[in-house]
Amino acid sequence: MWEWSTFPQTVPRNQGEIMTKSRVLRGAIAALAATGLVTGAIMAPAKAATRTTVVIVESNAFTSLNPSQADSNLVINSDIAYLTSMGFNYYNDKFQLVRNTKFGTYKIVSQSPFKVEWHINPGRVWSDGTPITAHDLLINQMTASSAYSKAAGLGDPANTDVTPAFNSLGYTGLYDTQVTNVSITPDRLGVVITYKSVNPDYELIGPSVFPVHTLVALAAGEKKLGTPSHNVALKNKFLTAYTTKDTATLKKYGKIWSESYLMTSVDAKTNPLLLVGNGAYQVDSAVKDQRVTLVLNPRYNSGEPTSGITKIVMNTITDGPAGIQALANGEVDVWAGQATADGKAALSKIAGVTVKGYATLSYEHTDVRMGDGPGEKDNYTGIFAPGTTAASQAKAKDLRTAYFLAFPREEIVEKVWKPIGEASAPWDSLNYPPSSPNYAKIIAANGTAMYREGTQASRTADALALVKKYYPTTSAANPTVKLKILWGQPSNTRRISEAAIIKAGLAKAGFDADLTPTTNWSAFISQNKWDAMFGGYGISAVLQKGLTDTWQSGIGQDMGYSNDKVDAAVLALSGAKLSDEKVYANYLTVEKEVYGDAATMNITMWPGVSAAVNTLQNFKPSPLTPEVLWNFWEWKF
Template identity: 30%
Template structure:
């Protein structure tokens, strides 16, 4: 029997990660591990980094996995609401002025190699996420490989640079003073330079400090390695910090199972046990995990299936049990013909958009360094045609244009923002107006190379529509599509415009801002506007909800008037799973289907 449900409601969602509901409780479950149990899920992009806090690794394909293998102080359920993960540790607001927070890891929290999680891990996380100890004024742009997006071998060995995108005006970047380590050895106290409205969201799951120090400094003993981390940070020892930062940036990047198994040291309910390049990654229940979110299923394999129709076929053939493919009309039709599955559809927390690359010293020859050309190109994007031909066949009239860079349709502030910005100027294609602007710009080389996922059928169709429309106005749109598009985002000179989705990970009001603040981790097109930066600084310390909306409405107006790029639509979301597995309760926030993977259970049908 097939069960189909539809959900179209959206909450106001915040923090963004590159994308590739029935309310539940906090996710804790006491049903216990079923030895020998296994299921297979599918995702449309391959994993490539266990560090989702770098500009290179910050992608849904990575963070789906990292969410399950790296534990932290909180997470979002599918209500959605923030859940404090007290079985990992606690955080306490000990002072409001100055804003002071103490993080403490529980005594029974250990890494998968048995090493306790403690202050060394928290201190390394602070150093990376704050960048307070970085070499001043260093620009890594000249040391980034345009073919892969990774740092090159020429990267200076004596430079301290954590690639977290932190800025001094926001988030953990506001903690410039080295934290104080508690006498228990499991806690640190952070003192913020000024109040920060989303202070409870700044501390993500840490990576194993002892592994970083062992690899970076050539230390063999775990305890000695952790002490070396503390000594380097508390002493601001650049000679030791530089190699540790370098390893933190790149050492956890791998596209198949690493020979060095210490690189997959985990703290969450699962750990990586097998990884075949571009095929699958397998997670096995972590025997050292002592938290509340203990796994029910011993082994979860995630197959990488970029083609959504192939994912549907794999579900029908019993090769996978859970899929959440990019939705198309063909997908919904194909799912209707499969028995023994449950299908849910609706609007998700991801939105499609096009970013245009700015100059700002990183792309001096980029065509979009000219604002007239940016405006002209935006006038050619067939937003409504994309929605009408590719999205409406999936979810009907609920498919609408998204007219805000900051607000989700239906959220408080969205209508005001859409009415106040210039998005209406791009509701319909204006080829004549675009051609006039292009001529006025004086630009003679009108080539625009667009980066997108070349193995994603919907993106291929979107690119074709954009190419046809823009070429009519005099542009020469060329194909920068790549299967490795995620790693190329933000690489200077690799492309001119990018077509992809931002997926929301948080309800925090400030956490979409690293996309637009100068130098932010998600600022992949080198956009910079002092007025926007000023608004972001004000938002960081604004606790009044009405004032937050007012500031964001003004910021949204500036983004459109700067010709930042265009938003297109909110993603239609389709989740389907077989009757072999239960407790699948998708969230609109990343990691969507994976948010409660520890609660998944195999059913009696799995044994038949």
């Protein structure tokens, strides 16, 4: 049976339909998660297992236990982190931010300056029995504060040529721009954070929770779990290094944080210090490219109690229809992927399974390279490289504009997306969804009209004319202007279809596009060897700044884009609460600049499709990442 929820006209923020850069890459997991069992990965059928195990289809392979590391921003990595860690709040399926009072509390303690105290409940422990304390709330200072990173000699995150000691995605975000001071409470169970101003999103600018004693132990070469008393001593070593800004020691911790959690398998040889968490589950094992098995954390007391599920298996299946067949066979309990039309039809025929259709805040898009990727040692010299002269910059912009004019977005939506969700349509705003009252207004003013005017054939003709200004011998019959487009996975049925449409459409404008798929493609977005990319993002939070900081300069700008007006607008949106009119004005500034620079094109917002066996109770996906997992503690058979 099918159950559909509707996309909300507004979400609970002052501007309603606001989204954020707090996103994880969905393109890398956009392989039809309706995918088949990997050879050698056949498991005991879910239907034959005890009813305390849930087996979930994953379309992408696990690569890291630290999704905040710059190359690890994948949904599967974030899903595992969601199951193995707990913090101060989470989103439910109604876009409501829920406080996790089982873990701790937070409250405003001063309006001027604006201060919030974040406090851990006494008795909360890590999975190794170590008390969770204020020490464990300081990691953001190293992974999200450019000011601290520079002051401690850990590197300037704004310098995209040199990777900071903590190779993190957190820099340039709200924590970076808004937090001015962090102090520990006298009982050492909390921190008081001082912000630049009263911030409407302060609940999402709190401390991350990380077992810092494990960083110290790993840096010292320890290979087994320590006693709580030993680990408390390690925490104090961390605090000393933090407060004194001991560069050499902190760099050791940064190397561990940045490199040691990158892994594709977990077994008896894995250092158990890497597996310490405070979530309901712990990673028990991982077989490369096949599955990750999580079991209950017996010391878990940082969140809502689970309801009877003792084991969760994330089963990687990367072949189209086989994932759906595995669900039909009773080999898996949950299918949470991005269906094709055939997949949707197949799901609806499976007896004993509920298929849920819902609007998501994930979206498909294509970006072009505008400059060097952060941390890359070479320079981008492809066809979209702006160069240093007015002539070279005009040429690069003309070619980028031609790329977007010729990009066959409508055909992709009609052939790939509408068969999955009938409401699918091209999306022409960087911030407002089509359901927003502001959508029509902003797309009339943001510079996207050229991508809607006329027909695709007329737009492609305009694109070919632009290309022939610089490459007069190229033609639709003989496209010679080479460009390389990044995408993945190779087994992703839906992306394969998109790639074929894109190649044919760009060829009509004289582009000879290399669309060879790349496994784990998201790890390569910053590399200068590609001229463009297409993929998807999943949104995990709802903030005043929307998605504007996707285009902010700095270490998080994988495509090398930089624009002072955009940066100023993002900064304004990151501060105090603004009126609806001012939010719209800043959104418009960002969109006019980004579209005016010919940097991106959104394709469409994803229709969500997931399925679960009828016997799994409380399965109710959310539009926000992590979608199906958001309430895992309520699951039971």
